[in-house]
Amino acid sequence: MPELPEVETIASGLASFVCGRKIQEVRLISSHMIIGDEIIFRKRLKSRIIRNVRRRAKLLIMDLSDPVHLVFHLKMTGKVWVPGERTDPNKHTHMVLALKGGQDIFFEDQRKFGYVAAMTPEELGRWSFYAGLGPEPLQIESEEFVSIFKHRKARIKSLLLDQKVIAGIGNIYADEALYLAGIHPCSVPSEISADKLAGLHNCLREVLLAAIKAGGSSFRNYRNALGSAGSFQESFLVYGKKDHSCQQCGCVIETVKVSGRTSCFCPHCQEEPPAAK
DNA sequence: GATGTTGTTGAGTC
DNA sequence: TGACTCAACAACAT
Numbered sequence: 001m002p003e004l005p006e007v008e009t010i011a012s013g014l015a016s017f018v019c020g021r022k023i024q025e026v027r028l029i030s031s032h033m034i035i036g037d038e039i040i041f042r043k044r045l046k047s048r049i050i051r052n053v054r055r056r057a058k059l060l061i062m063d064l065s066d067p068v069h070l071v072f073h074l075k076m077t078g079k080v081w082v083p084g085e086r087t088d089p090n091k092h093t094h095m096v097l098a099l100k101g102g103q104d105i106f107f108e109d110q111r112k113f114g115y116v117a118a119m120t121p122e123e124l125g126r127w128s129f130y131a132g133l134g135p136e137p138l139q140i141e142s143e144e145f146v147s148i149f150k151h152r153k154a155r156i157k158s159l160l161l162d163q164k165v166i167a168g169i170g171n172i173y174a175d176e177a178l179y180l181a182g183i184h185p186c187s188v189p190s191e192i193s194a195d196k197l198a199g200l201h202n203c204l205r206e207v208l209l210a211a212i213k214a215g216g217s218s219f220r221n222y223r224n225a226l227g228s229a230g231s232f233q234e235s236f237l238v239y240g241k242k243d244h245s246c247q248q249c250g251c252v253i254e255t256v257k258v259s260g261r262t263s264c265f266c267p268h269c270q271e272e273p274p275a276a277k
Numbered sequence: 278g279a280t281g282t283t284g285t286t287g288a289g290t291c
Numbered sequence: 292t293g294a295c296t297c298a299a300c301a302a303c304a305t
Contacts, residue, residue, distance in 0.1 A: 001282085001283060001284085058284080073284085073285095075283070075284060075285090075301085076282070076283050076284080076301095076302095076303095077283095077302095077303085109302095110302085110303065110304090111282090111283095111301075111302045111303050111304095112301070112302060112303085113283075113284080113300090113301050113302070113303095129285080129286095152294085152295095153294075153295075154294070154295055154296080155295095155296095158295080158296080161283095161284080163284080163285080170283075170284075171282095171283070171284090259295090259296060259297065260283090260296090260297065260298075261283075261284095262281095262282090279305105280304105280305085281303105281304090281305090282302105282303090282304095283301100284300105284301100285299105285300090285301105286298105286299090286300090287297105287298095287299090288296105288297090288298085288299100289295105289296085289297085289298100290294105290295085290296080290297100291293105291294090291295080291296100
């Protein structure tokens, strides 16, 4: 499931291949992956030049000439990539963008939870999900991070996953950062010291940067822009490690459900807050 | 055929 | 009104 580091890896990998290239043909295989009208979608893409590829939260955004923003949400199993060799669409391929001069951009999604939209700058700005996104964890200072959280009374894990509070964090990196910071997923920020919250921000930065450096995590079927796997899944300390031993203290890693999400934690290194049960 | 999986939204509660 | 929690939904692999 592509979170911030995976989408970042895809964006930077794609950029070197597709920036400056012209979209010659839009091949739509399943049009229900599109948000909005198909005819307008096609018209907005045809013959546009890809100026830039970037990430905001978990969104992959291609800035096209005119200007138009081609926005992808990859959800659990989405992929956007450029096959090195000639590749035919498979049953999970939903769109192919043929570039002038050869090479195709493939949009694939096994579970079809993802979507793609072609928006004008005005539409993008009016889109409530986009407009409501919280700040990027790698772009804010510790003081801002602490001030976002310190008065909150929801469980910290829920808040980390809330894209309106802070953008780009999913289940993997929330669990890893909480473990590194020694904070239980059920802890309530208003009862955590400012120092510890600042520490969480540091751990979050650390784990996100390390994951970007490793090319993301290929826990299920994530692949980067060239179709190769990342390696950060080998560095997971708690995510997916239920019943394994904690690398710091040897205790058995447990799980707890927080707002419907499985959270992995070490009961010794991440002490349960007094109020939680 | 039941279960697990996740990001997001909307309904419901305090 | 805002903060919070939870169920529901999408569709597939196991």
